[in-house]
Amino acid sequence: xxxxxxxxxxxxxxxxxxxxxxxxxxxxxxxxxxxxxxxxxxxxxxxxxxxxxxxxxxxxxxxxxxxxxxxxxxxxxxxxxxxxxxxxxxxxxxxxxxxxxxxxxxxxxxxxxxxxxxxxxxxxxxxxxxxxxxxxxxxxxxxxxxxxxxxxxxxxxxxxxxxxxxxxxx
Numbered sequence: 141x142x143x144x145x146x147x148x149x150x151x152x153x154x155x156x157x158x159x160x161x162x163x164x165x166x167x168x169x170x171x172x173x174x175x176x177x178x179x180x181x182x183x184x185x186x187x188x189x190x191x192x193x194x195x196x197x198x199x200x201x202x203x204x205x206x207x208x209x210x211x212x213x214x215x216x217x218x219x220x221x222x223x224x225x226x227x228x229x230x231x232x233x234x235x236x237x238x239x240x241x242x243x244x245x246x247x248x249x250x251x252x253x254x255x256x257x258x259x260x261x262x263x264x265x266x267x268x269x270x271x272x273x274x275x276x277x278x279x280x281x282x283x284x285x286x287x288x289x290x291x292x293x294x295x296x297x298x299x300x301x302x303x304x305x306x307x308x309x310x
Contacts, residue, residue: 145221146171149248152305156216159240161206161233162223166192172219173199182209206233214242220249224295225283234299247301254286 146168157178163169165188166181173179173196180200183189189203202209206227218237224230237247253259254272262268268275272286287295289306296303 142167142221143171145250148250148307149219149221150175152246152248153217154244154246156242156244157213159211159215159218161218161220161237162226163192164188166195168219168221169196169199176217180211180215182206206236209236209240211240214245215240216242216245218245218247220247222250222252224249224292225251225285225287228284230285230295231298234295234301238299238301246304249292249296251287251292252283254288259286 149168150171153175156176157180158172158176159180159182160169160172161182163181163183164185169179169181169192177198179196179198180202181189181192181196182202182204183192184203184205186203189201192199193201206223218241220233220237224233227233234247241247259268259271262275263271272288274283274286278286285291293303293306
């Protein structure tokens with residue numbers, strides 16, 4: 141799934157710097173590293189950051205919460221791969237990200253889709269009350285919300301960002 145998500149993101153990356161927020165184990169990073177010599181990874185987990193620095197010594201790795209990240213520069217690509225469903229206030233994060241974005245920059249982002257086939261099936265099988273109900277697995281993965289295309293678009297709009305493309309997987 142990560143590789144497929146990267147293939148989607150890659151269509152929208154522009155030449156220049158990359159900031160990946162929440163890389164965790166670096167599953168997306170292993171593909172991104174070939175797109176830029178200028179890559180910064182920000183994760184709140186010191187354990188993940190140590191592992192990332194061992195795997196990707198060429199990357200600039202910062203161990204901090206997104207809310208506390210204070211870069212001294214702008215980035216051309218800021219990736220939010222399955223990040224917004226985990227944070228306390230996605231609009232606050234998106235407003236911060238907007239300030240870190242270069243004038244020509246882009247923000248490829250992905251979140252789980254409440255309208256995915258597996259969630260629709262779970263409703264039909266009475267495993268979920270509604271498509272956007274939180275499941276035990278959602279809580280286990282630290283999700284705070286489930287997005288549909290409209291709610292995802294709305295977060296960007298509230299943050300003052302223009303959405304150029306919206307798509308769905310599954």
